[in-house]
Amino acid sequence: MTVRFQVARGPAAIAIAALLALTACSGSDSDSTQGELGFDSCAKTPLTCNTGKTKAGGTMVYYEEQDRTTWNTVSEDGAHYVTSMMMRQLLPFVYYGAPDYKAALNGNLMVEEPKLVGTDPQQVVYKIKPEAVWSDGTPITADDFAYQFRARNTRDCPNCATSSSAGYELLASVVGADNGKTVTATFQNGKAFPDWKSLFNEIYPAHLAKQNGDDGTPAGVSKSWEWFKKTQPTWSGGPYMIESYAEGQQLVEVPNPKWWGTKPALDKLIFKIVTDQSSFVPALQNGEINAGDPQPNLDMVTQVQNLQDVNYRISGGLSWEHIDLNLQNKFLKDKALRQAVFQAIDVQSIINRTVGTFWKDAKPLKNHNFIPESPYYQDVVTASGAGAGDVEGAKKTLTDAGYTGVGTQLTTPAGEPVTLRFRHTEGNVNRAATGELTQATLKQLGIPVTIQPTNNLSDTLGSGDFDIIVYAWVSTPFFFTTAQSLWAKGAESNYGHWVNDQADTLLKQGIQEGLDEARGAALLNQADALMAKDYYVLPLFQRANFLAAQSSYVNIRPNATSTGPVFNSEEWGLKATAN
Amino acid sequence: MFAYLVRRLLAAVPVLIIASFLSYALVALSGDPLEPLKLRNPPAPQRTIELETARLGLDDNIVVRYGHWLWGVLHGDFGESVQSTYDIGANLTRSTAVTLRLVLVAMLLALVLAVFTGVLGAVRQYSKSDYVLTFTGFVFLAMPLFWVAIVLKDLAVRYNKATGTTVFYTIGEKSQGYDELSPGAKVADLAGHLVLPTIALALISYAAWSRYQRAAVLEVLNSDYVRLARAKGLSWRKVLVRHVLRTALIPLVTVTALDVAGILGGAVITETVFNWNGLGRMLLTGVARGDTDAVASWLLLAGLIVVAFSVIADALYAVLDPRIRHE
Numbered sequence A: 001m002t003v004r005f006q007v008a009r010g011p012a013a014i015a016i017a018a019l020l021a022l023t024a025c026s027g028s029d030s031d032s033t034q035g036e037l038g039f040d041s042c043a044k045t046p047l048t049c050n051t052g053k054t055k056a057g058g059t060m061v062y063y064e065e066q067d068r069t070t071w072n073t074v075s076e077d078g079a080h081y082v083t084s085m086m087m088r089q090l091l092p093f094v095y096y097g098a099p100d101y102k103a104a105l106n107g108n109l110m111v112e113e114p115k116l117v118g119t120d121p122q123q124v125v126y127k128i129k130p131e132a133v134w135s136d137g138t139p140i141t142a143d144d145f146a147y148q149f150r151a152r153n154t155r156d157c158p159n160c161a162t163s164s165s166a167g168y169e170l171l172a173s174v175v176g177a178d179n180g181k182t183v184t185a186t187f188q189n190g191k192a193f194p195d196w197k198s199l200f201n202e203i204y205p206a207h208l209a210k211q212n213g214d215d216g217t218p219a220g221v222s223k224s225w226e227w228f229k230k231t232q233p234t235w236s237g238g239p240y241m242i243e244s245y246a247e248g249q250q251l252v253e254v255p256n257p258k259w260w261g262t263k264p265a266l267d268k269l270i271f272k273i274v275t276d277q278s279s280f281v282p283a284l285q286n287g288e289i290n291a292g293d294p295q296p297n298l299d300m301v302t303q304v305q306n307l308q309d310v311n312y313r314i315s316g317g318l319s320w321e322h323i324d325l326n327l328q329n330k331f332l333k334d335k336a337l338r339q340a341v342f343q344a345i346d347v348q349s350i351i352n353r354t355v356g357t358f359w360k361d362a363k364p365l366k367n368h369n370f371i372p373e374s375p376y377y378q379d380v381v382t383a384s385g386a387g388a389g390d391v392e393g394a395k396k397t398l399t400d401a402g403y404t405g406v407g408t409q410l411t412t413p414a415g416e417p418v419t420l421r422f423r424h425t426e427g428n429v430n431r432a433a434t435g436e437l438t439q440a441t442l443k444q445l446g447i448p449v450t451i452q453p454t455n456n457l458s459d460t461l462g463s464g465d466f467d468i469i470v471y472a473w474v475s476t477p478f479f480f481t482t483a484q485s486l487w488a489k490g491a492e493s494n495y496g497h498w499v500n501d502q503a504d505t506l507l508k509q510g511i512q513e514g515l516d517e518a519r520g521a522a523l524l525n526q527a528d529a530l531m532a533k534d535y536y537v538l539p540l541f542q543r544a545n546f547l548a549a550q551s552s553y554v555n556i557r558p559n560a561t562s563t564g565p566v567f568n569s570e571e572w573g574l575k576a577t578a579n
Numbered sequence B: 001m002f003a004y005l006v007r008r009l010l011a012a013v014p015v016l017i018i019a020s021f022l023s024y025a026l027v028a029l030s031g032d033p034l035e036p037l038k039l040r041n042p043p044a045p046q047r048t049i050e051l052e053t054a055r056l057g058l059d060d061n062i063v064v065r066y067g068h069w070l071w072g073v074l075h076g077d078f079g080e081s082v083q084s085t086y087d088i089g090a091n092l093t094r095s096t097a098v099t100l101r102l103v104l105v106a107m108l109l110a111l112v113l114a115v116f117t118g119v120l121g122a123v124r125q126y127s128k129s130d131y132v133l134t135f136t137g138f139v140f141l142a143m144p145l146f147w148v149a150i151v152l153k154d155l156a157v158r159y160n161k162a163t164g165t166t167v168f169y170t171i172g173e174k175s176q177g178y179d180e181l182s183p184g185a186k187v188a189d190l191a192g193h194l195v196l197p198t199i200a201l202a203l204i205s206y207a208a209w210s211r212y213q214r215a216a217v218l219e220v221l222n223s224d225y226v227r228l229a230r231a232k233g234l235s236w237r238k239v240l241v242r243h244v245l246r247t248a249l250i251p252l253v254t255v256t257a258l259d260v261a262g263i264l265g266g267a268v269i270t271e272t273v274f275n276w277n278g279l280g281r282m283l284l285t286g287v288a289r290g291d292t293d294a295v296a297s298w299l300l301l302a303g304l305i306v307v308a309f310s311v312i313a314d315a316l317y318a319v320l321d322p323r324i325r326h327e
Helices: A012-018 A082-085 A142-152 A206-211 A217-228 A276-283 A298-305 A335-345 A347-353 A391-400 A431-444 A459-462 A478-487 A499-511 A517-534 A565-571 B001-030 B046-056 B062-074 B090-124 B128-142 B143-164 B181-219 B224-231 B238-258 B259-272 B281-289 B290-319 B322-326
Strands: A059-064 A095-096 A103-105 A115-120 A122-127 A171-177 A182-187 A240-246 A250-255 A268-273 A310-325 A420-425 A449-454 A468-474 A537-550 A573-575
Touching: A059 A082, A059 A171, A059 A250, A082 A268, A115 A537, A142 A171, A142 A206, A142 A217, A206 A217, A240 A459, A276 A298, A276 A537, A276 B143, A276 B259, A298 A310, A298 A537, A310 A335, A310 A431, A335 A391, A335 A431, A347 A431, A347 A537, A391 A431, A420 A431, A431 A449, A431 A468, A449 A459, A459 A468, A468 A478, A478 A499, A478 A517, B001 B062, B001 B290, B046 B143, B062 B290, B090 B128, B090 B181, B090 B238, B090 B259, B090 B281, B128 B181, B143 B181, B143 B259, B181 B238, B181 B259, B224 B238, B238 B259, B238 B290, B259 B281, B259 B290
Parallel strands: A059 A268, A420 A449, A420 A468
Antiparallel strands: A095 A103, A115 A122, A122 A182, A171 A182, A240 A250, A250 A268, A310 A468, A310 A537
């Protein structure tokens, strides 16, 4: 959910990673006897690399490129990577995004993996640890879960502007038992929500909501919602709590004395807001910051490589760039032309000119729903020939389809000269390069391409004011919701208006059967293969994720999900043997 | 004189209104502030989009939006930010204080340097020192501010590394543990943060000003009344300070006042490079998120500052040159 990149790490990202599922490895449960110091082993052992014993005390100054946007991470401003990072230490959550790109259970909060006890209606039971309390001593209970439900389902509080109501609007009730330590979430009849693990991952204190307006009415919930947005938290349900905040400068967190899990080793965790990317390396070198995960570029990576006593790692992130065609364009309605365009584009060349300049492991992405790190990732693109840079093959496709003027001025079988517009976000260097390369490639087919940057991507997409466009989406472990919003017939984010009834049936079937995740994912991949052969969206590459940290700190490790490296911040500390 | 200054201020009002409207329209038309919400995956609820559209008044045309904003400004309300919890007025006040600290110290330093080197160069025209000062001035005149700032940061980090100390800081206005420091340490901390951005900003301004100052002193030195003063037996020091310098400062006052807009622009760059949370960051952040009210408020304030310094320059003319005062 980040806003570091337009569509990317932004929004869905929060949803994304914050929510992955399964691994029963909680933040504070990692084994400090495993793993190797440094980030070199993170590719093979992402959950245990840079593990070491800590000494008590010390401060970690963590670099952030932006300030937080709100204190309510699920409000309209809240789907924001930095805000989520800063608040992660305060908010109870059920699942989080782990470094292995899977959803992991928060073992500090939950007694056990939540159980799916019913499918019609879908019903999930959560068991909260008895010792889990807010910093004022109030137990964390089902009331806190229910408050999230009421505030975000858009029915109980129409004026609570939320970043996402996905899943909550399908819930019928959230009730507690066992003094509130058992929570039962029941969905509406006939409404399956396979991404149920994305729910309850940023929980706010219901008792404070009650003290600040929540009287059970929509107006009351809204009042408390606003209070959470505007009021700096003095409360916490996590390992740290806020000591001080200076807008635009830093957020200082100290250990929460009521935290029931492993006590943090650090005395202070400081998020330092540094909006100029070029300041990252000098500040790291000067000891003014100790770690950070900025958006990487060639200069930054080169400089960090030359620093001593600094661990760093570049890996694939969850946001991915892609080229979309507008299927309502009079020329691109023809599948043969779309096929030729995608055949001719050389994805590897685009990578070499963009992300490949500083990330040598960048590879073409071959799936529209999953990244290579996902167990469900399948190559559905290669078989279609898309992205191969096969200009001669593309020419043959066009010739076979009856086009003339191939290589000079392409003309349709009906005799109309083909021209296209390529759009990209203004000021985005990588996307501009993608446009230039595409323009040069299609010129070889005889297609004149005009490049038109846009300063309003949402309007450009929403109004269909493009023939070809490059932008990004964010992959997420909660892929059913994402797939439906992007590829379903008539979905609002299906900007190119792709329709394939067979694929749509598979997509809906996959979502319907998604409570069996593997079965649902297989159906999505079948639908995805059909989409690849329709030449609608060409995946390019994953955006790079970067983390650099001084080697005197241990247990901090890369995490490309929207949870970010802070997923285990309570374990961070100065290396015991460090001077 | 007072009436003249009042007229100058009144004349600035329509200029400020036109300029603020143009800037407001430019920002409003430059993009959709709700784009992050609309392009979210899955998208934000339609209800959230509607609430935000209503809160920001995006359904109104630009003239109506500008009217609402201006009416609010006249009543002390600087409007709604795209970021719902962001208080534009409070941030404007806080940012102005931060930036003025940097700008005023840098201007003072630049003026002292400019006057000193300008006078020295003029008095010792075509000497070795004049050539060195001229060369140095042109070097800084030719350098982009961001480059000077980055070089200074690099040198500072190298110095700290070499000495094993942290004398110079490269980010922020003060350290995170500032409040816990002793009074003496607080001063050292503030100085450690202030010195690099101040020098960067001052060097660029000083370079141009020193050339003006040198030319002005040379012109006055060659005037008849200076020769007369010398012929009457006044000491060289007295002539230089009381007759030459006072007259030669007038052009510098003009240039300094007119350069305020440029210095504010320089402060935006300097603050960015040194990560100060002042007016520079407020502007850049506002532009990045399409925050029309915030950017328009910023530009209105910048316009007011420029006008204010222009009027101050007029007043200073009178102080420095009695002839203007009488007219």
